[in-house]
Amino acid sequence: MNKEYCGIAVSVFLLGLFPVFFLLALQLILLVILVCVGVSFRKLDRYAFKPLATWHYLAFAQFYLVFLLNAQFYSVWPGTKAHFRNVAIESWGISLVCVLLLALWLHLQKTTDIKRAFIAWLPAGLTASFVVATGIYFYGAQAERPPLFTPSALIPPFWYLVLTMVSFVWFFEMSLSHKIWRLALFFFAGVMTIYGAARFAMLAWLLCGIVLIVWCHFQIARRRRVFFVLGASLGAIICVAGIVILDSLLGGVLSSRMQSFSKIEFTFESIGAQFLRLKIWAGATSVISDNLWLGVGQINERIALRIEMDWDRWLRAHQTYFSYLIAGGIPTLLSGVMMQSPTLSFLRAQNWRSFVPAFLGLGVVVTLNCFTDSLFQSAVNVQAFMLITVLLLKAKEA
Incomplete structure (x- = not known):
């Protein structure tokens, strides 16, 4: 593993931590960039x-x-x-x-190294972010809607969803284990909306799920599309049901905020x-x-x-x-x-x-x-x- 790849791998991993650690994650990435540029300055x-x-x-x-x-x-x-x-x-x-x-x-970076880093290390960072967020949420170290290490409770679920979508890039070039990992990250993104009781993030999460299913449907061979639709539909039902059940077990804060839509007179x-x-x-x-x-x-x-x-x-x-x-x-x-x-x-x-x-x-x-x-x-x-x-x-x- 060359030092250039190490630098990009660490940076992408830290990028996966951004939804939780926010400014600190960017500061550490900047430090990595400064070190890499300084060490390889003569190559410029x-x-x-x-x-x-x-x-x-x-x-x-x-x-x-x-x-x-x-x-x-x-x-x-x-x-x-x-x-x-x-x-x-x-x-x-x-x-x-x-x-x-x-x-x-x-x-100084090879494009193939950046691609490898995104496939291998972005999901690792996002998984670590989810573990930290879950620990803080269940430990009760912060408020009912924990902001984690960001200025607002709405920031972590938003950026987690954005980066989860980014992690699906090159999806059809990945191994089966990495594809399953991405699906798990998508579920984690839904759970993050519960932690922050983020209504917008939940609606965006549902939209992203629908678009991902349609996109995948048109990318796979025609003979496998029927099986894909059946599997995706079953997976979507399980995923949404899991989020709803988990939210109710955790007090139903997100569902109560979503229900406020029904109380509106126009x-x-x-x-x-x-x-x-x-x-x-x-x-x-x-x-x-x-x-x-x-x-x-x-x-x-x-x-x-x-x-x-x-x-x-x-x-x-x-x-x-x-x-x-x-x-x-x-x-x-x-x-x-x-x-x-x-x-x-x-x-x-x-x-x-x-x-x-x-x-x-x-x-x-x-x-x-x-x-x-x-x-x-x-x-x-x-x-x-x-x-x-x-x-x-x-x-x-x-």
Whole structure:
């Protein structure tokens, strides 16, 4: 096992720990990258910088630059916490440097090594994450909906589902044991939604299961499709039933949150009482309408909503695209859309057989989450999204 493969294997394993350990996992990956680049620095040449001119690197770099300049030049409103600007400048500045480091590091990697690492070590990291999450949940060391080592209880199930979908890439090239392992990870992803009582993650999990079954159906030989449909249907029933039973045994927190959908009358007051996001979105659209072209600055998003809604809460817009518009208007919204666009590469005809699960996780699940949360206002989330996307685009060449 060469040292280059060791570096990529450790990084992919740590990526599997990201849903639980969040920032710490990314910091350790950055340390691995720095060590690998430092040890192999003499192998770098002028061609190492060539990938920086490709679309996916440019897409991420322009996004970091837009938000860095946004934090630097927008004035801080009275009432905004003083450290927000410094934190934003530091976060987006480091992220911009990471684009360069990532390009240099991947220049040293073989595409086949990245593919091997994803197949062997991503599920290992995800399994370790699930074991840690399960231990914390049953030990009761945190709240009823444990955030683990992340800022919110909704983060672990979301990123666990995204990475589980990524683990299905090259599914039809795997051994039987690895295929079974992926199916187990998919069940674990459902259990993670119970731990966080995450309604969106549960709905996304069901959607992903349906799409995976349809995708697999069209990939296998026609003579085996009937048996596949029967087996997949039975497996889906067992999987969903297992999640429902497990949730009821653990207190039914997720099911009670899901049942809130049935209590809604289709009026603004009724929906707003059940879903605070609706009221926040109404306030956000009001802020946006007054500052459509240039916004008010990302560091002022919370105080702008606080003033608009006349309350004492300190929240973002809970919708990524609204947050873009509040931060910097239409130009920032376009920058954010460009940042997410590299995932469209997974839908090319030559990638259809292997990379549909990657698009399902990084394209569909992430985008749907953007409509319910201010996901990419966190530099950590953008960095994780960039790392996963760029690694897969490099491995795609294998």
